[in-house]
Amino acid sequence: MEEIIKASLPKSLTYFEYRKLVTDLLLEGKSTGPIQTDDLLHYSKLNETRMNRLEKTIVISPENTERINLLRRKYIWLVISEGWCGDAAQLLPIMHKMEVLSDNIDFKIVLRDENPALMDKFLTNGGRSIPKLIVLDKETLEVLADWGPRPKEAFDLIKNYKEKHGVIDEKIKTELQMWYLHDKGLSTQNELIELMRLLEIQE
Template structure:
């Protein structure tokens, strides 16, 4: 007779202290605004290009905070959640994709009636976590980690962008498009898509919890 060896316990993604020290959305937004007032952005790279991106990103997030409306089916899926979850979001103020996606994460959490609580971590200050969630070997953000709040173990993860946008990025890279042109085309895609792709992917994620 053979026996199946026990499945090893899954380690927590981060410590309780580190989770408690994460930014709330309001604190994250305030941090970005304060850095911008100093002519800076978050992260290690303080190039003029990234600071300019961060300034545009603030405008994008302000617009999405005001205008994003969740799909009725996503709201229904959130209402049907039976457990609570911690959504840990790895991001930076200069990241264009984050500016288009992070406000949607927060809208979902707000609509969950307390079942989802968000925690924001800056990528460059948490590379040990980021490096467990690389995309094609790169530290692409935003990255969403869905955790059990008591054990801080992973349920699932998502990111760094909707599949359709990711395919576009890969296509543009293969074509040798430079960074500025790529950013223009990707943000044009986000503008035309109006958060529909990210919402549908989050709907699938929520239904799977």
């Protein structure tokens, strides 16, 4: 695992480098990743709009701001993502706003399809679901925890729909985006803060 992490980190991007990459590719009519389809390009365009909006509207709650400032250890938040991923578009702006509040979090993003060995260490029910947050000790690069691909309530929404209907279709994708809209990022904040709290008390 350590070798895979070490191989992936040099290819990682800051949040703003990731945003620029996605934007530049869109100007060329492309999405991230080796597979280019009209659907992936369409989703990437939607996500660009979503992320622009979320960067302006997402607010980290006062309680979570206070709690994130209590972190003592230094961490890397390494997130596996792609520009066409709807969940990533909803969650990365929240993670970015959280890391800005803490000197102890270094936020990095790697592309899923450029890092298959890393992705395959963090599968969800056997699938390459993203985004996936990997929490590393900044000094040792030890994997301390992982989280994703979405908050529990949103995860259950998708899981229950798939069990009932057998597919993930546009109807549930729209429902999921509405869930994110009404949640305003609070579930993600709370789950990540609790994850970090547990890591701090395990020290």
